[in-house]
Structure formats: structure tokens, C-alpha cells
Amino acid sequence: MDSLTVAFAALTDPTRRSILARLAGGPATVSDIAGPFRMSQQAVSKHIAYLQRARLIEKHRRGRRHFCRLRAAPIKQVADWAELYRVQWERKFDRLDALLKELQSERT
Amino acid sequence: MTKSPKTPPEAAGFEMTMTRTFAAPRELVFRAWTDPALLAKWWGPTGFSVTMKRWIPRQGGTILLDMNAPYGAVYPMGGKFVEVKPPEKIVFESAALDPQGKAIFEILNSVALADLGGKTRLTLHARVLRMRPEARQFLKGQKAGWSQSLDRLEALVIAMSS
Helix, strand or coil: CCHHHHHHHHHCCHHHHHHHHHHCCCCEEHHHHHCCCCCCHHHHHHHHHHHHHCCCEEEEEECCEEEEEECHHHHHHHHHHHHHHHHHHHHHHHHHHHHHHHHHHHHC | CCCCCCCCHHHCCCEEEEEEEECCCHHHHHHHHHCHHHHHHHCCCCCCEEEEEEECCCCCCEEEEEEECCCCCEEEEEEEEEEEECCCEEEEEEEEECCCCCEEEEEEEEEEEEECCCCEEEEEEEEEEEECHHHHHHHHHHHHCCHHHHHHHHHHHHHHCC
């Protein structure tokens, strides 16, 4: 699968989205990340492993502790894609707006 | 993640919500979405023409149209209506189709129209339902760097946003 497909699959889960949101504030350890979730650290670790396989996050060591952090490039891919998608709709709505004005001026 | 104020942070690709207010009564906006001849006038990216084949706005009704790019490419789009509630709600699945008519991407689109007394607020919620491995063909240039594959990405988004 291409990386964007993998990224989308990873993002379909709300827990994984929360983990990414948490990491957007800076690197964190697995136990830091697991803290706010009502699930075992093991379950959170599975989501982290999924995000790692999707290459959305990476782990690195600082002394004895393992930190997770976002990988910027794949996140940017998804964001760029979303932005293009949004822009396409904006343009479409511009044309709809023009058409509605035209239809209303015909009426009067 | 997307910084645009119009797109909430969870909209990073797999789902998004947009709102837009139109200076037209709700019935008219609803008609622009449900009359195939009117829809063909605004659907599709700038410079494209639409060949309308099927746009049957009732539950289970079929969607089939071609978007014709100014540079000659044709992007077929298929789908079906999930719910149509005049004059306030339209829910439909849309899919970018490959030349064999197989879905590459499938999106669930929900359109809600709120009556603001002569004006209409439209809220669009779109969610990626399925993404087939065929989506890869649009993204082959990715190895050469993301920016170089933007043309393909745009083509993909054009096909999807329909």
C-alpha cells in the first residue's frame, strides 16, 4: 500500500487521532501518552505501534527513556491532501453561488 | 494538520466539515443539488465540463457522471443517494471510478441546508469510506518527492471531490 493509504487507515481510529494530537504538543513517553486514556498501557502501545508502522510517528531514546514524536512529512501529506480537497469544494461552492444568483435574477 | 479555520483539526484527510452561506432561499439551493441539469452547471472543477448520466436524488438512486478536463482527461464518478429529505438534507456516496468503472475512492457526503430566512447555510461533511489499493496509480510519482506528484494528487482530488 502507498503511504497515504496507510496514513488514512491509521487515522480512522479516534484513539490514534488523540495520540497524534497529544504528540503535536511535543514528544512524549508511552506512559505519558497512555495517561489520559481509559485503556491499558498495552492497548495504547498497540495503537502507537500502528502509528509507527504507518510512519506517522517514530520512537527515539533519550537516556533510558523512549520517546515518541510525530514524523512531519507524512502528516504534511495528509494535511496537503485535505487542503486540496477543501479547496476543490470551495471552488465548487463559488460556482454554485454564481448559479444561484443567476437563477434569482431570472426570476425577478 | 490543516490550519484553515474552516476545517476542524480532525479533518486531516479522512473527514472534513465545511460550511458556506448562500444568498438564496433554501428551496432553490436544494433544487441546485437535486436537479441534474442545474447540478451539471456548478459541479466539477474550474474549467471542466460535466456529462450528466444519472443523478436520481432519492434513497438508493444512482449517481453517474463524467467530469471532462480541459486537457482532455475524463474523470468518471459514480455513487448512490443514501438519504434525501427535501429541502434540508442530502446524503450520498460518491466514488472516483477507474476506466473499468471500479471505485478508487469512496466518500460519504452529508449536505445539510439550514433556512436563514432568504439565505441558506450549507454544511458539508465528507468522510473517506474506502480507499482501494488502485489509488496508488494516481500517486506513483510520490517516490520522486511529494511536490512533484502534486499534479497527480490534484487529479485524484478532482476525481474525489465530485
